[in-house]
Amino acid sequence: MKIVMRQDVPKVGEKGSVQTVSDGYARNYLIPKGFAVVATPGEMKTVEQFQKVQARRIARQEAEQQALADKIEGQQLSFTARASDQGRLFGSVTAGDIATDLSALVGETIDRRRVVLDEPIRNIGVHTVTIHLVGRLRPKITVTVEAEATEETDARAAAAPATVSDGGSTGAPSDDVATEGETETTVS
Numbered sequence: 001m002k003i004v005m006r007q008d009v010p011k012v013g014e015k016g017s018v019q020t021v022s023d024g025y026a027r028n029y030l031i032p033k034g035f036a037v038v039a040t041p042g043e044m045k046t047v048e049q050f051q052k053v054q055a056r057r058i059a060r061q062e063a064e065q066q067a068l069a070d071k072i073e074g075q076q077l078s079f080t081a082r083a084s085d086q087g088r089l090f091g092s093v094t095a096g097d098i099a100t101d102l103s104a105l106v107g108e109t110i111d112r113r114r115v116v117l118d119e120p121i122r123n124i125g126v127h128t129v130t131i132h133l134v135g136r137l138r139p140k141i142t143v144t145v146e147a148e149a150t151e152e153t154d155a156r157a158a159a160a161p162a163t164v165s166d167g168g169s170t171g172a173p174s175d176d177v178a179t180e181g182e183t184e185t186t187v188s
Contacts, residue, residue: 001026002039004047009035016050058135065133071106072131073139083124083147092120093145098129102141121145 001023005013009030013019018039021030030036037043077098082090095115103110116130116138127143 003036
């Protein structure tokens with residue numbers, strides 16, 4: 001059955017588009033809920049007019065938003081979060097977190113709903129995120145998530161230089177170890 005969408009419905013279509021769906025889905029869900037109407041010749045003319053108006057509106061908005069898209073494109077955000085040894089975050093970096101930091105960086109308000117994330121970021125690493133402004137304006141940013149330094153990793157890092165092997169076959173202590181030993185004796 002051909003229908004005209006009255007509202008955006010995920011995985012079906014956007015407002016004003018003509019879609020073909022199963023008869024039962026249209027009659028039992030989309031039409032009674034007001035999400036769609038049957039595609040009659042009169043509705044098709046209305047859709048054509050709506051699409052023309054929509055195209056002009058999107059073109060105007062794209063022109064207005066181009067400067068913001070240029071500011072956003074290529075920006076890099078960095079987040080620090082607690083993580084396991086395997087690189088899995090104990091929390092997550094959400095679209096709201098990204099929108100807040102990006103807004104502060106570019107100086108304009110970015111709505112969290114404009115940040116395109118299928119699911120929150122839950123792993124350490126570098127992630128590419130798309131910001132959907134309007135129409136075809138979809139600048140990409142880079143989000144880097146790093147592990148927060150914990151007391152255990154700080155203790156391991158502090159212990160690592162103290163156990164430096166001399167690496168030479170002569171058995172003589174290296175200059176670094178001697179300097180370290182001298183520093184320890186003068187501090188004590």
